[in-house]
Amino acid sequence: MNFALIGLGRVGRVHAANIASHPQANLHTIADPRAPQLEELARRYGSSLTTEPEAVFADPGVDAVVISSPTTTHIDYLQAAAQSGKAALCEKPMGIDIDRVERCLRLLEDHPIPVMIGFHRRHDPSYAALRASVRAGAIGQLEQVMVHVRDPAPPTLEYVRVSGGVFRDSVIHYFDLLRWLTGEDPVAVSAFGSCLIDPGIGLEGDYDTTLVNLRLPSGALCHIASSRRSVEGADARIEVFGSEGVLRVANAPINLLEPPVAGIRYIGFPTRFEEAFRNELNSFIEAVSTGSPPVPGPEDGRRSLIIADAATSSALNGNAVDIRY
Amino acid sequence: MNFALIGLGRVGRVHAANIASHPQANLHTIADPRAPQLEELARRYGSSLTTEPEAVFADPGVDAVVISSPTTTHIDYLQAAAQSGKAALCEKPMGIDIDRVERCLRLLEDHPIPVMIGFHRRHDPSYAALRASVRAGAIGQLEQVMVHVRDPAPPTLEYVRVSGGVFRDSVIHYFDLLRWLTGEDPVAVSAFGSCLIDPGIGLEGDYDTTLVNLRLPSGALCHIASSRRSVEGADARIEVFGSEGVLRVANAPINLLEPPVAGIRYIGFPTRFEEAFRNELNSFIEAVSTGSPPVPGPEDGRRSLIIADAATSSALNGNAVDIRY
């Protein structure tokens, strides 16, 4: 499968390496405005380079695109993929404007292509083992889920400005994960947000510290705590509490020495989810190859964004918000 | 110091044993409607027995009362203590009706006696070590606190009926603990409640599963998850997250075997907080002896109840509630 990769930021580079080493994939084209700086990378992977993402949609040699460009451009490229009939693996969030996302979904109905939304954490082996155990009844009836999503260090303000806010940019990973883990769509959300780490984030109208409560249709309750800074390192813990037991996914230590030497204790997200990114690509290639719809798909992207919108609104006005899909 | 103990339920028996073994205390009188069944206990402790709690307030031989009768009677006995000039250690919550609690505080202004409210968890050595570390700057600026309070098994409906609801009865422990730990009074609360464990609890208009978000004046955010049933055993964990580190208080395992044999993993609350109850009594006796006001006092009881009221209201109507003291 010949891939064009649009956007070579931190996550884009992870995709590049995974495509290059996948036995059924070929990194045909790299499209990025900084192309001149990417020549060595392109040479290593034997890829052609372009500064014009639009070009890849016109290239009949390209079978599939990976969209890891800045968030605000996702929808445009996804639509271009639909119109040019190329399969697409689109980074999360699918978009930050629900109207545009819904228009895109309608376009995809008319121009059906295989689309996977890049919620890579569904593909993490530890989360997958958690979900399998929960599904197998290991904790009985699910009653509470508690999640931590804390980044090692805050993003740049330039990034924050176009991110759609912390709920659409970061917490959205776990809105999706909770839907996948529990098999339920939350019906109500209540969120608190603070700006405690970087005042610039507050000036952008965003939060760096948030708490989210979610209610599921079954009555089970979920909680997500997020922070843009964690001196211990990336925090991605989940606790699932049920009528007959409790399961947890722990953080991954940077090494096995105990007690840990002072400093960062947990590995960063790219390393923590290295295998998840590989599994994601593999799942995408397998779905496209076999003609089955990639999962998570655009409807998953839409629903997560609706939850993120509701959380954003709740944090702003203080009230719980009912969620309708 | 001659103690009268009013109410010999589960917690009352803990107080009885502690008073009996404290070198400066004497369990002078046990007052309980079930007095005839308590004869052996009274004999062991050399205490007199009465079914009339009022009698202890008239007895000049009684220096102090411990009020561990049903919740709805706390305020009456506390007022009787004030009017008879006896020191009082009153179980939490101080009351479940804020108007009555505030009237009681006014009465205490006119009839000052030493009063301690039985938030025993402040006296737990692990929580105290946590607070000391936080105060010493171990985590830098405090940003998030996450608490679990999960009981091994739900109370009887008879108990639920007069408990004031889960926020005033159980979660209130951690409303107080958060005030003590952070030195701040929460300014807003948002709560979700469900009834997943015992439908009877729902019929009483109460919840068995709740999530509470709290905002502190500093912007720091706190979360408390509660459940009336925990098959792993009593859950009383706290995680404190700050700009420079993280500290946690873990649960206490029933024994040191790893992995734990199937069944309950953590010791129950009476054992978990055995030392806290002893320290509480000791702190009360020392305060009364030295003439310094016991801590936590009635104003702490009032403030925790105000938070519990706000959480109850938020769970009911779904909105965040501003808290004013």
Added chain:
Amino acid sequence: MNFALIGLGRVGRVHAANIASHPQANLHTIADPRAPQLEELARRYGSSLTTEPEAVFADPGVDAVVISSPTTTHIDYLQAAAQSGKAALCEKPMGIDIDRVERCLRLLEDHPIPVMIGFHRRHDPSYAALRASVRAGAIGQLEQVMVHVRDPAPPTLEYVRVSGGVFRDSVIHYFDLLRWLTGEDPVAVSAFGSCLIDPGIGLEGDYDTTLVNLRLPSGALCHIASSRRSVEGADARIEVFGSEGVLRVANAPINLLEPPVAGIRYIGFPTRFEEAFRNELNSFIEAVSTGSPPVPGPEDGRRSLIIADAATSSALNGNAVDIRY
């Protein structure tokens, strides 16, 4: 049951408190050369005081003796107990001279009394849970046992001088525990000893740091590491490794704060084995009351000493020593 307690050192005081609070026991007499300093203790427990241990054997009011005097006197008092027909709970080791111990066993054949040897660790709930799990087949066939026995701080040289050496004084706890845990008597031992902590210990011909390998008749192998100093606090871990699994008994933390504040992390032996000492006394009283032989008994004392003698000899000459009982 009226007890006389001989020797009020650190362990003796633990026995005193346990006897005083046991519903079927009475601390009739305290016998210790330092009796004048023990008046307050005797008053608290309502005990008579004597500086003459011999006196307790002549006192018809004494039913049982607890021997917690210096190690070298154990055998004399045990023989006096036999000759006076009093039940005896004798601290470990039973003696440090195998000939005297064997003579004592012959005397006990002619003058049978209930005798328990104070290997209190058999009565620890965590070790008991470990043994129950092993016996229930949780680890399949037992293949390896690893033990740590590390004291927080080295004893005084005065104590070391009359202790019989580290194998007879300290490691012997786990010689007994291994016999009880595995149901086997070791057939060979190889020991290494060093003096790394207190040169005075070396000058006494003793070790403060030792490793012991033991072979069981089944071929299973056991290892015990000991140290007279552990800055983390008392170390009493066991790992049992078998064909189908592994079980461990962990150390007991001083509190539940994580990470632990710098300094001692694990509670000391008297606290760690508080419940074991209480269970031991209870088991002794129950055995004496019901007429069944206390366990562990004198033969257990003899066998542990034989292992300790063999370990001492191996450490001295470097060779493995076959053990015959």
Added chain:
Amino acid sequence: MNFALIGLGRVGRVHAANIASHPQANLHTIADPRAPQLEELARRYGSSLTTEPEAVFADPGVDAVVISSPTTTHIDYLQAAAQSGKAALCEKPMGIDIDRVERCLRLLEDHPIPVMIGFHRRHDPSYAALRASVRAGAIGQLEQVMVHVRDPAPPTLEYVRVSGGVFRDSVIHYFDLLRWLTGEDPVAVSAFGSCLIDPGIGLEGDYDTTLVNLRLPSGALCHIASSRRSVEGADARIEVFGSEGVLRVANAPINLLEPPVAGIRYIGFPTRFEEAFRNELNSFIEAVSTGSPPVPGPEDGRRSLIIADAATSSALNGNAVDIRY
């Protein structure tokens, strides 16, 4: 650097993948008697294939050899490397016959080439962090080291037969690691061995379950427990105990789910030491490139074998054995 890889067993395949992906290395030739089955592998790496290892020494296009053939052939190929002037990374053990190893060292004096012995565990980041902390004084004076080396499953008897026995084949990893960690060469060893897992191993005169005590010149004592079967998965823990603290390297869990789902809990050695193998290759290439002697070198190989010989002898005759180098 053009590599020839001799022997494509389990470890050989790890080397193949690492050479192929190393930016400064090229897998020029694969030499293995099973060459016909390795065609796909050779094609993937663009390597030539031969069934004749001797051929690689004659090939001027080969700069370096990796010797991962059966243990008994290591010395022959290492000598061929010396005689043909090719750098060599030789799997452990260097040999199983000390006389041949010493003859080889003399040959290397006359024909100096860069030689690294494949004790890859020195290159593990967790062990390296442990060593750095110990060297930095984190535990004060070193007093005890305890090691576990337990394989998930026993090797085939065919493998056992030519392995040199468990001490030379498996435990030798930690003989080397202890030398590297402590900076000391053990002066005495005492070993116990049993055959509990596979009677066939016993019939070969080998053990599947062993305990080894080692004495260092400083008096510090080390212990290594080994087993050929561990149902929990690969066990490679180290505990370092000193006058001022304790450090441990834990096992690596197969995933982050807690409690682990029944079955194997820890990842196998190839995964556990994946990074170590990569670091090892990198260190070898860097040493060869810069002209500095690779570490660990042949003298390290010789010394570890001497310790393994002494342990083998001690297990056989039961006595402690003094070690001279």
